Amino acid sequence: MVEAGEALLQRLRPLRFGLLLLSVLLLTQATSLGAAGVDQPAADQPAAQVLAPGWHELEYTPPEAGSYQLPPMGLAGDGRVLNTNGEETTLHALMGDKVVVLSFIYSSCSDANGCPLATHVLEKLQDQLLEDPSQGQGVRFISLSFDPVQDTPQVMQRYGRPYISGDFDWHFLTTSGQSDLLPILESYGQSVVRDPESEEGETGSISHILRVYIVDRQLRIRNIFSASYLHADTMLNDIRTLQMESQGQYTLQGPGDVKSGYGSGDYRTKAQSLEQRKGAPALLWTPDWKPPTGMPPIPVPAENPLTPEKIELGRLLFFDRRLSHNNTFSCAMCHIPEQGFTSNELATAVGIEGRTVRRNAPTIYNVAYLDRLFHDGRENSLEQQIWGPLLAHNEMGNPSVGLVIEQIKSVPGYPPRFELAFPGQPISMETVSEALASYQRVLVSGNSPFDRWYYGSEADAMTREQQDGFRLFTGKAGCSACHLVGEDWSLFTDNRMHNTGIGYQQSMSKTPASTVVQIAPGETITVRGDVVADASEPRPNDLGLYEITENPDDRWKYRTPSLRNVVLTAPYMHDGSLSSLEQVIDFYNRGGVDNELRDPLIRPLGLTAEEADQLVSFLQALTGDNVDRLVADAFTVPVGNTGSD
């Protein structure tokens, strides 16, 4: 505390130095201290003021981190902002990957219990967070000006630079003007009153209630601090509490019914509550949307330009179980948001009435970039692909296009939404597919640690092991021959069809003599093959691309999947037969499964165990930074059921 104070003085920032002097001179007077710190120009200050607690040591021991809950208080607002380089971004673009501490300030503000207090407390909090880098890296500060006239990006840069320690993630933002600012202030309930007496007009005095917000990774406001409450110690524990929550057992990246460790008799459940499966809507796309680092622009067909209305409509349709013949299946029942927009709980999908689907549900992340869809590559646009599952007898089971259209028309909420998204056009095969395609098209996920390391020149974004893994990926292991890495961006797929032997094995292998079946945590039994066979339907065959081309050379060829977010999309391969990345690396290390049509690129790799670990480690660096945000957004979508509007 003393050190921090000295450091503060030594930096001799004029404004803050003046405030410290002021603080020494201020006398006790109760009137101005309450829930609100009202910023006024220094000249208008009452003669005496009690300094807010944030300037001092906390007078009580803050409650222990993790010992309490911070109930969500609603969605943190979004809006267009400018960074210190003058580049436009959005608030939500700066939320979701970290816990965010957001305060509203203006650079000329000088009330000791106003903006300077907020900035001082944040600076102190920054120092405390930096003591534990692993914790500090998960936090971002945003100081947003509500004085766009005076606080240009350059002013904010000058104002903010002295506060930032090292590379701490602290953004000093402003807006291009009142039209962008006001909606933001409104969404945060920040009432700002300009002093009408001021001669300086727009640039003059600004009265506001000091509020600092803590926003979690699901973009929900979890605490609001005012002048009399704001303190670095309590905020630190709030942040730790949220980090324990998100780093602990409750995550948006994996099934809510966590089964890791189930092989052990000591297995402990970490089941998440469905009632608390609530998210926060995100701005998925805007007309000036720019791809995240490592991703190319979204290819959009000329006849189906993206619009927010289509995306919103497609999102509703995606989660509507009434789009299946018996109202039990939406797209999202197999492409489950928290399960990597696929299903982690099934090797191959199960469709309507429990009918067997031969293949693993593919992820929807970055599906916009695929020019061949389905594992056998039989479709070439999302708009066309959509009708495949809708009409497949063993997926959503609709007997006709017309029935789907009539079903959608019969839901009261849809006709007006279609009219908004497609003015003057009917609800039709085209508009349904255009809406669904639009939502899926914007589920873009990039800016992964790899991207920041490779394209963003952040040398520490990947660990040493991950960097070693990348060298193997593009070198000895030869992965990038199919999972392409580009100069400016990488899709990690060549969008082509290959025979690795895994399909061959499924078609040509004999029924195993026995199967090990897990029957409880840590408890398995070995079941004789004939017992399993008695309980099985005839196994449906799968010949891959051959089924489309009828070219015998195309037997057991399947599309190269992207590897982005691959840790989220287990189990792996077109048939979900490999349950972990370790098994996948092992499969390729052995050269896949030999057959006369095996792709020449598939060959024994001679990787050591350490190299295999490095590759797995690298694959873990391919998770996009917006996954939590996309999942939290998906959680807000009402599931369409019989009786829903």
Next chain:
Amino acid sequence: MHKTTIHSSLRKSICFCASLLLTSIATLPSAALADETCMSPYMAKIVGQEDYVYVWTLGAEGIGDEQDKLVTVDVNPASPKYGKVVNSLSVGGRNEAHHSGLTDDRHYLWAGGLDTSKIFIFDVHSDPAKPKLHKIIDNFVKASGGVVGPHTTYALPGRMMITGLSNDKDHGGRTALVEYTNSGDYVATHWMPTDQDLGGAVKSGNLADGYGYDVRALPRRNVMITSSFTGWNNYMMNLGKLMGDAEAMKRFGNTVVIWDLHTRKPRKILDVPGAPLEIRCAWGPLNDYCFTTTALTSKIWLIYEDDDGEWQAKAVADIGDASKIPLPVDISISADDSLLWVDTWNDGMARLFDISDPFNPVEIQQNKIGAQINMLSQSWDGKRVYFTSSLLANWDKVDAPEGEDLQYFKSYTWDGEKLNHQFSIDFLAENLGLPHQMRFGAYSLYGKSHPDIAASAMPPTLIPSNDVMTNSGGR
């Protein structure tokens, strides 16, 4: 193969219970009590011989009209239509017809569909021979906040407690109890406790999976008990495919939850690994325990209140050889708490356990009923036992060995030593479908006479069974 000796202690216990019953019914018209022994204690009981068994039957592609139906079988030996299907009421669609339950006044039969989550409410009192489809609840998922797969429909006073099996978010096993009024209005959803939201419950071991299956109440202990099976993905999946899917096999329930019956709050979560299914509570006024069996680990578990008033779970017997997946399914306790029927689906066996010492059940006989077996219902006096064959549409066997029946309703009498076959109905040959749960109907419940059996018409009597048991020897 058939062991027929009954232990002397067992005989004693039967006599003891019978004397209690006699006391309790002394003021009633002289008629034997007859009913299933596994129903809600709140429910009215049939006086006299049951007239009908209502069989909630799955439609199957290629069989008859391919849709789910309520099949009414005449089971009164005095009736000219004895042993015949007297009514079949198709409801539209294949909904994964599964369990059904009567309202406390026995006027309505609620039958759930595990796939579509529809609940079909049949009027069984206006004409017991010919149930009418009274109402369809088709917005159960929406009303409940995302619960899928209504399973047990269990009578509480004036309302139905419905267990879910799954949810509309991931089709997994996390689910809830859902409460409806007898008239079919949604009341409340009670989520099964999970680690993230224990709802005030205490974990007794490692597990709080949030799964659901069956529910039973012990009103005098203010206790409600639930068990846990699996979610839609698994119960709708082909069984062979399921056994080969390692991830899917991790998603079975491993818990039994003790609830406060009055407040509907979970109190304690017991670790019962391997998918505990049906719960059958003892009837004896001092018998503060229930049985359940685990489908995958093939054991009988005792859920009991110990001397300190704490509820505990203990594995008390094996059922067959677990590695052969006998798959214990329906169980039925005798009214005197001395016998437990256990059907093992995979080998088609009805096994009888002596449970007079509840901590040491002993298997006393096995009876081969068919190629597969699922539900059983016995009359209150235990003298009549009925069996059906279907488990789940995509788990059922498609072939039967020569001489073994595949999809059937079978009626037996139990003479205290052995089962005696009375009649069978082949549900495939009759183009009906896959027979699942059975519930009894009788004219006597509604003060009516059997139109075809004038002489044996029962006096109009409705007895709330819980009162019967309480009067016979309250604590």
